Each structure stands twice: as structure tokens, then as C-alpha cells.
Amino acid sequence: MAFSRELIRQEKHDLHFVSSGPTLHTDLLAGAKVISRMEIAYAGIETVGSAPNIRRRVEEGRLLIEDYTNLAMAMRLYGGALGVPFMPIKSILGSDLETKTTFRSAKEKLALVECPFTRELVCLVPSINPDFGVIQAQRVDTEGNVQIDDAPASDVDGLKASDVKIVLAEEIVSPAVIRRDPKKTAVPGLMVDYIVHAPWGAWPTAMYNCYDYDHEHIKYYANKCETEEGWEQYKREWVDIGEEALMEKIAQKMKTLKARKGLGY
Amino acid sequence: MAKKYTNQELMVICGARLIWDGAVVFAGTGLPVIVSMLAQHTRAPNAKIVYEGGNIDAKNKDLPISVSDPRLMLNCAAALDIRATLGEILQGGYVDIGFIGGAQIDHYGNVNSTVIGKYRRPKIRLPGSGGANDIASLAKNTFIISKLEKRKFVKCDYITSPGHLKGGNSRQKAGLRGNGPKYIITDLCVFDFDPRSKKARIKSLHPGVTKKMVLKNMRWRPIVPWKIPQTKPPTKEELKILREKVDPRKIYLKG
Numbered sequence: 001m002a003f004s005r006e007l008i009r010q011e012k013h014d015l016h017f018v019s020s021g022p023t024l025h026t027d028l029l030a031g032a033k034v035i036s037r038m039e040i041a042y043a044g045i046e047t048v049g050s051a052p053n054i055r056r057r058v059e060e061g062r063l064l065i066e067d068y069t070n071l072a073m074a075m076r077l078y079g080g081a082l083g084v085p086f087m088p089i090k091s092i093l094g095s096d097l098e099t100k101t102t103f104r105s106a107k108e109k110l111a112l113v114e115c116p117f118t119r120e121l122v123c124l125v126p127s128i129n130p131d132f133g134v135i136q137a138q139r140v141d142t143e144g145n146v147q148i149d150d151a152p153a154s155d156v157d158g159l160k161a162s163d164v165k166i167v168l169a170e171e172i173v174s175p176a177v178i179r180r181d182p183k184k185t186a187v188p189g190l191m192v193d194y195i196v197h198a199p200w201g202a203w204p205t206a207m208y209n210c211y212d213y214d215h216e217h218i219k220y221y222a223n224k225c226e227t228e229e230g231w232e233q234y235k236r237e238w239v240d241i242g243e244e245a246l247m248e249k250i251a252q253k254m255k256t257l258k259a260r261k262g263l264g265y
Numbered sequence: 266m267a268k269k270y271t272n273q274e275l276m277v278i279c280g281a282r283l284i285w286d287g288a289v290v291f292a293g294t295g296l297p298v299i300v301s302m303l304a305q306h307t308r309a310p311n312a313k314i315v316y317e318g319g320n321i322d323a324k325n326k327d328l329p330i331s332v333s334d335p336r337l338m339l340n341c342a343a344a345l346d347i348r349a350t351l352g353e354i355l356q357g358g359y360v361d362i363g364f365i366g367g368a369q370i371d372h373y374g375n376v377n378s379t380v381i382g383k384y385r386r387p388k389i390r391l392p393g394s395g396g397a398n399d400i401a402s403l404a405k406n407t408f409i410i411s412k413l414e415k416r417k418f419v420k421c422d423y424i425t426s427p428g429h430l431k432g433g434n435s436r437q438k439a440g441l442r443g444n445g446p447k448y449i450i451t452d453l454c455v456f457d458f459d460p461r462s463k464k465a466r467i468k469s470l471h472p473g474v475t476k477k478m479v480l481k482n483m484r485w486r487p488i489v490p491w492k493i494p495q496t497k498p499p500t501k502e503e504l505k506i507l508r509e510k511v512d513p514r515k516i517y518l519k520g
Contacts, residue, residue: 069396069398070394102385151318
């Protein structure tokens with residue numbers, strides 16, 4: 001979230017976004033027209049419903065989405081991380097995801113082939129190597145070793161697939177902390193290019209062991225962004241003000257959102 | 266006597282009753298989350314629930330608001346990633362029941378959750394597949410849950426998640442592994458599928474619902490057997506657990 005807010009402040013535009021099931025932060029990027037193309041599986045805000053800005057930008061024709069599935073995107077990123085050109089999966093077959101495309105040609109999107117060994121039909125999805133990979137984690141050490149305490153969805157695959165790897169973390173620790181529990185390391189530091197100390201950087205989404213969702217704010221956001229004017233106002237009040245001012249603004253709230261010991265949320 | 270429950274509550278309870286004990290359930294986002302949790306708290310205490318974000322065999326205390334909510338971490342057996350859940354567990358053939366929702370559902374149980382209108386320039390852009398296509402492609406059985414409405418039970422503008430495709434054996438021909446949709450659970454009735462044609466068929470009508478009411482709320486015609494059993498109304502215990510234990514803050518239950 002913090003990274004997306006900063007991309008907006010720096011007025012980046014026309015970026016090509018790749019992920020499996022991103023949440024709120026992509027909706028901000030769509031609102032500010034930072035991104036114009038996406039290859040994703042899911043563009044909504046769970047329990048709230050549709051992602052309002054993504055929805056509006058697509059309906060305006062300003063944002064193109066190439067639809068894949070969560071498995072397909074995770075495998076495409078994993079393929080990128082492994083350095084192989086494609087990965088086989090057994091979903092997508094028979095659905096409209098197989099045949100319908102937006103900005104890629106059908107040939108570039110995927111390929112249906114017969115397995116050379118078993119003659120079974122499989123769907124090949126092209127690997128991806130994004131220029132930049134950005135994730136937010138619980139902790140990283142000064143050598144770039146990243147530890148993630150919960151289920152990472154496809155964050156780790158996405159980071160490993162990317163050329164430039166940027167890790168935002170709640171906490172920057174000494175290497176001794178990581179080396180005491182190396183099984184928890186999701187990405188070794190030798191792969192990582194940049195680390196950023198960004199406490200509360202995932203707000204208003206949740207960070208396990210650190211803070212819970214700010215569900216109230218997410219609902220407020222979704223409501224507000226139903227209209228262009230609402231989004232503009234949100235952007236002024238919650239993005240343009242800068243990360244420091246934002247942290248001050250939510251300082252009171254942090255007390256209630258802070259994760260409780262024994263629960264992690 | 267006034268009805269002591271909402272149609273949505275009955276729909277959720279119906280879904281939970283169809284989950285058998287010991288089943289491995291892949292819960293998609295939305296209502297499948299509370300259906301699976303209710304099943305776990307009632308007749309299927311040994312159901313193993315998998316969430317695509319990576320949480321496996323979840324026995325969470327509090328209701329998650331997403332399928333990658335930190336609430337799912339508490340007490341789960343494993344916290345892996347999408348490749349493990351949708352890849353190794355689902356594609357690997359472990360999932361008995363894949364539970365999904367959707368915006369449009371056709372008479373072969375194909376589901377749309379991507380766009381209303383034309384794909385390239387849609388009237389309404391919806392969230393998209395997420396893991397739903399994977400679940401519908403690969404689970405041994407797919408359960409679909411949705412309100413029965415005229416705008417939803419139509420020919421799909423876009424097939425996000427494959428059901429029985431064009432019926433008959435078209436699903437196997439496409440190279441899909443799972444058996445496809447087994448039930449569509451709605452707020453007025455439950456559908457199953459004719460074993461040969463794979464067309465949706467009314468399986469049971471909820472209390473007070475007639476065939477006519479069902480047909481009035483959909484644009485395609487299901488198979489309507491001459492005699493249709495009535496769905497058992499929710500028990501006090503089911504309602505109590507759903508309201509007090511599963512979704513006390515009414516995050517999913519909207520009345």
C-alpha cells in the first residue's frame with residue numbers, strides 16, 4: 001500500500017501490472033491512472049465486492065485486463081523465477097479464459113497442447129519476469145533476507161521472478177535474528193536489491209502479527225470511490241498528504257488495530 | 266407463523282448440510298467461507314478447509330473477511346502459498362468439494378464472475394476468476410452458491426469457471442479432470458444435474474417455495490421433476506451457530 005501511494009505521488013503512469021490476486025493497492029493505482037494494463041486473476045475487494053476504481057477505468061476503456069487464474073499467475077511467476085519459458089497447468093481448459101483476450105493475442109496468452117508423453121491436454125502459460133517486484137513483509141535483515149510469518153499467496157514467486165526486487169518491511173532486523181530461524185526465510189538476501197523500512201505500510205490491509213485490517217476504512221474507501229469525485233477527494237485526503245502525515249492521521253487508530261499477542265491480528 | 270430465518274440464512278445452511286464429514290473443501294471467496302465454517306461447526310467437524318492464500322486445514326476462531334486474512338493463521342495445519350493450495354492440493358487431486366459463487370450461472374453450471382456485457386468493453390467489470398476457474402476445473406465436485414435471480418440465472422456473457430460446458434461429456438473432452446458441478450444452492454431451491462444431459466434439475470424446494478416461483482426467477486428452464494421434495498427448514502441449532510458463532514458481526518449475512 002505504501003509503495004502504491006508513493007507511485008501515485010510521483011505521478012508514475014502507464015505501468016503494466018502483474019499479480020495473481022492483488023487487493024486494494026491496485027485499485028488505488030487504477031484510480032490515479034498509474035497502471036493502464038494488468039495481467040491478473042482477481043480485481044476485487046473481498047467482502048466489499050468490486051474494486052470501484054478498477055471497475056470504472058475498465059468500463060471507461062482506460063484500463064485493460066488480461067484475465068488469468070490465480071494458479072496460472074502463480075505458475076507464470078514461478079516459471080519466471082525458475083528461468084523456464086512456460087509452465088503447464090490443468091485449469092483454464094474449456095472456459096472463455098482460454099479463447100478471449102484483451103491486449104495480448106490469443107497465441108501470446110496461452111497455448112493448449114497435447115502432452116508429448118501422455119497425450120493429455122494441458123494449458124501452457126508463459127512465464128513472466130516483471131521489471132520490478134515489490135512486496136511488504138514482516139521483517140528483513142540488513143543483508144536483505146526476508147521473513148514472512150504467514151501464507152504468502154504468490155508474493156514470494158512474484159518477487160523472485162522480478163528483475164529488480166524491492167522489499168518493504170515492518171521491521172529491519174540484524175542478520176543474527178534471521179539466522180536463528182532460517183526456515184522462516186522466504187527470499188534469501190542475495191536475490192534482493194532494495195530494502196525499505198515501512199512500518200504500517202500495508203495499512204489499511206492487514207499484516208499478520210503486526211496489525212489487523214482497517215475494515216471500516218476499506219468500506220469507506222470503496223464507498224467513496226464509487227464516483228470520480230469521491231476518488232479525487234480520497235486521493236487528496238489520504239494519499240497526497242504524504243506517508244508521514246498519513247501515519248499521524250491514523251496514529252489513534254493504530255492502537256485498536258495493533259495485533260494482539262496469541263492471535264496475530 | 267412468521268418465518269424465523271432469512272432466505273440467505275437458509276441458503277447458507279443448505280450448503281453446509283451438503284458438506285460431508287471428512288471432506289476436503291476448497292472455499293472460494295464470499296459465502297463459501299461461512300458455509301464451510303458452518304459445516305465444520307455442525308455436521309462436518311472433520312471437514313478440512315483449504316483457502317487459496319495458503320492456509321490449509323483451517324480451524325480459525327474468528328471469521329475471515331478474505332481468503333488470505335490473518336485470522337486463518339490461528340490454528341491452521343499449514344500456511345503455504347498459492348502454488349501449494351491451487352497447485353499441489355487442488356490440481357494434485359485432494360479436493361472433494363470446491364465451493365464457489367458467481368454473478369451469472371447457466372443451465373450447465375458454467376459460471377461467470379468476470380464481466381457483464383462484451384469482454385473487451387464490458388458494461389460491468391467484475392472481480393474475475395481469482396482461483397474460481399482452477400477450483401471449478403480441478404475439484405472432484407463443484408458446489409455453486411448464489412441467490413436465485415432473473416439477472417443471474419441466464420446464459421453467461423463470459424464463462425469464467427467451467428461447469429458441464431455444453432453438457433454431455435463435453436467437459437471430459439475439454440481435458441478437465443473434476444466431475445464438474447454437483448449442486449447449485451440458492452435461496453429458493455437446490456439444483457442438482459441430470460447424470461446424462463448434465464442439465465440443472467430442481468432437487469428440492471425451500472419451505473413455502475413453488476416451482477412457479479423458481480421458474481419466475483430465472484431465464485433458463487431447468488429440468489422440473491413431477492415430484493420435488495421440500496428442503497428441511499433450518500433447525501434452531503443451525504441458526505444459533507450461524508448467527509452467534511460463525512458470522513456474529515453480519516459480515517457475510519446481509520439479510
